[in-house]
Amino acid sequence: MYTCSDLRKGLKIMIDGEPYVITQYDFTKPGKGQALYKCKMRNMITGNMYDRTYRSGETFDPADLEDRSMQFLYKDESGYVFMDQKTYEQIALSEETLGDDRFFLIDNMEVKILAFNGQGIGITLPNFVNLRVVQADPWVKGDTAAGNNKPAQVESGYALQVPSFVEEGDLIQIDTRTGEYVTRVKE
Amino acid sequence: MSPASRNSRQPEPNWALARKQQTLRQRARILQRIRAFFVERDFLEVETPQRLPANAPETHIVPVPSGDWCLHSSPELCMKRLLAAGFEKLFQICHCWRGEERGSRHLSEFTMLEWYRVSADYRQLMEDCQQLLGRLAAKNTIGYQGRELDLSPPWERLTVAAAFRHHAPCSVTEALAADRFDELMALEIEPRLGVEKPVFLCDFPLEKAALARAKPDDPDCAERFELYLLGMELANGFSELTDPVEQRRRFAAEETARRDAGQTPYPLPEKFLTELPAMPDAAGIALGIDRLVMLLTDAAAIDEVVAFTPELL
Numbered sequence: 001m002y003t004c005s006d007l008r009k010g011l012k013i014m015i016d017g018e019p020y021v022i023t024q025y026d027f028t029k030p031g032k033g034q035a036l037y038k039c040k041m042r043n044m045i046t047g048n049m050y051d052r053t054y055r056s057g058e059t060f061d062p063a064d065l066e067d068r069s070m071q072f073l074y075k076d077e078s079g080y081v082f083m084d085q086k087t088y089e090q091i092a093l094s095e096e097t098l099g100d101d102r103f104f105l106i107d108n109m110e111v112k113i114l115a116f117n118g119q120g121i122g123i124t125l126p127n128f129v130n131l132r133v134v135q136a137d138p139w140v141k142g143d144t145a146a147g148n149n150k151p152a153q154v155e156s157g158y159a160l161q162v163p164s165f166v167e168e169g170d171l172i173q174i175d176t177r178t179g180e181y182v183t184r185v186k187e
Numbered sequence: 188m189s190p191a192s193r194n195s196r197q198p199e200p201n202w203a204l205a206r207k208q209q210t211l212r213q214r215a216r217i218l219q220r221i222r223a224f225f226v227e228r229d230f231l232e233v234e235t236p237q238r239l240p241a242n243a244p245e246t247h248i249v250p251v252p253s254g255d256w257c258l259h260s261s262p263e264l265c266m267k268r269l270l271a272a273g274f275e276k277l278f279q280i281c282h283c284w285r286g287e288e289r290g291s292r293h294l295s296e297f298t299m300l301e302w303y304r305v306s307a308d309y310r311q312l313m314e315d316c317q318q319l320l321g322r323l324a325a326k327n328t329i330g331y332q333g334r335e336l337d338l339s340p341p342w343e344r345l346t347v348a349a350a351f352r353h354h355a356p357c358s359v360t361e362a363l364a365a366d367r368f369d370e371l372m373a374l375e376i377e378p379r380l381g382v383e384k385p386v387f388l389c390d391f392p393l394e395k396a397a398l399a400r401a402k403p404d405d406p407d408c409a410e411r412f413e414l415y416l417l418g419m420e421l422a423n424g425f426s427e428l429t430d431p432v433e434q435r436r437r438f439a440a441e442e443t444a445r446r447d448a449g450q451t452p453y454p455l456p457e458k459f460l461t462e463l464p465a466m467p468d469a470a471g472i473a474l475g476i477d478r479l480v481m482l483l484t485d486a487a488a489i490d491e492v493v494a495f496t497p498e499l500l
Contacts, residue, residue: 005287027290030377031413031423032395033369034247035287053374056287149206163202183199 002060004037010177012044012063012114012122019044019063019116023099044114044121047096067112067124072105080105082113082123091120098122103158104129104176125176130185131155133170136162203499210492214480217323218280221300221476224322230276230302235265237281241453244442245397247369249286249450251295257453258284261473263398264459266303267427271466278302280476291488292419294496298476303427305469309399309410312424312472313387316414317342320385323483331417331482337384344412345380346390354379363392380415387412397437399425414474416482424472431463 002013011022024040037054044063070082070091079092080102091113095102097120104125105111112124136152148164154172162181166172171185222232238253242260250257259265262279269277283299304311317340321327329336351359355371362368380386389412393401396409410426428434438455446452480492490496 027288027293028373029247029288029290029293030369030372031420032245032247032397033372036370036373038374053370055370148209163199163206181202183202 002062004035004054004056004058006060007037007039007054012065013041013060014063015060018046019065019121020050021063021122023049042099045116045119063116065114065116065121067114069110070113072107072109072111074107075105082111082120093120093123100158100179101125101176103154103156104131104174105156106131127176128173128182129176130171130173131158133162133166133168133172136166136168139165139167204494207491207494210480210484210486211494213484214492217480217483218476220323221280221319224319225278225302228276230278231274233266233269233274233277233279234281235259235262235269235279237262237283239264239456241456243398243456243459244438244445244453246441246444246448249288250453251284251286252451260285261299262301263471263473264456266301266471267466267469268459268462270303270305270427270469271462271464275305276303289497291490292478292481294477294489294493296497297489298493300474300476300479301471303469303471305467307470308426308468309389309412309424309470312470313342313344313412313414315472316385316387316422316424316474323479329416329482331485332487334382334417336381336417339384342385342387344387344389346408347388347392348390350376350380350388359392363394368392368395377415377420378418381417381419385414385416385421387414389413396425397441398428398434400428419478419482420475421478421482422472422474424470427466427469427471429463429466429468431460434463435460 007022007025009022009025013020020041021044022039022041026038027035028038029035035056039052041050041052068084070084073081073083079094080098081090081092083090101123106129113120114122114124131154133152134155137150149161150164151159152162152166153159160179160181162172166184171187173182173185174180175182237259238256239259240256242250242257243264248260250260261283262281266277266279278301280298280300282296284296286295288295320338324338327339329338348359351362354376355362362371380388390402390408391411393407393409396411399409399411402408402410412424413420414422442455477489477492481489484492486492
């Protein structure tokens, strides 16, 4: 059982017998009033989005999902293809099902495939992935405080803010839970 | 090591901290200007203890325990005891703690500015707010997250009753009866306040103002206001309640509600209640420094305007 203080982006809960994932979360509290927990969530089966606001004291059931370790193979017209390394069974998930998670898939990466009634409805990624920067403005020496940032794009097409000293060709670590830059990776 | 000499063989700084340099410089300048504003107006800066035997009991504020005592949720009890002892104009900038509060505009440990004036009521505090913001903003407007706010005075004063009429599906009386006041305030009303110019939302129902004085001509309403800029609650001020009997009655009601909700019991602040009869008419206000810095530096989340969030510790 979850309580309101467990609510966060990425949490998966069961409502009326169907699994939902929280895609946006914020805590709010009108001046000296009662705490409210504002959630945007996606029905993991239909893909429909909902807004829900909870009050402290409410409780939630965790989404009852099976997870299976599978390896990401490739992307083709059927979608993103994963394989169970023991049974060699393959399944394909669509771009809509994966959402932004698709930007953090690397060939041969091991992920958890989440299934509900035997149907693949999402994945759980490792917390950190390493991706190569394919586009970033050059680093202007002498013009950089450590705190400056700039936009960059990595090989999967994902765009994010990076420190000014990160250059094209660098391998960087990204936190898949927040989508944010963590550090450069030494090679 | 100068930043320009950094290369890929040297260790990389913690990016989550390093990128805050510019904002933290702006924050420091804002704090300096706030102090200058109050010193010029003959306010005395004070420091009061952050660890207390008990806070003023409030149903929806969860104290953070510290041994048998707790960390203060606001410095107001000690500030008012100083007023009762003869101090006339006071301000304090300090950390305050409120348990179980974390969101894009909330931290459990945050920075508060409070100021108090004797022989004044909440209308004088509204004037102070207009002058303070005018002093802190570089121009007469604030650009925040793609929106523009006009700061030129005077700012609108909207009663809570009128706000419910304009923005909520029911009246304030109906909302209170259905226990939907907070929910409608947070979801329907707040986001629509202070969209073009800042707004003072004023005259709260008495039951939503545990430490404020009732309006002489409308005893069901308290002389309490909240300041909103672009839907963000920035400050909460009121004409102080100075009647010790009424104050004890309200504290007891709040403490009962706290215990009914299963919260840790705390004693009532007896020394404050004993000294309250000596407090002259006064008005006091609490303003969230972190949110003020967010507005002035165009920061989307409170995380960006403090060096460390709990998650970075």
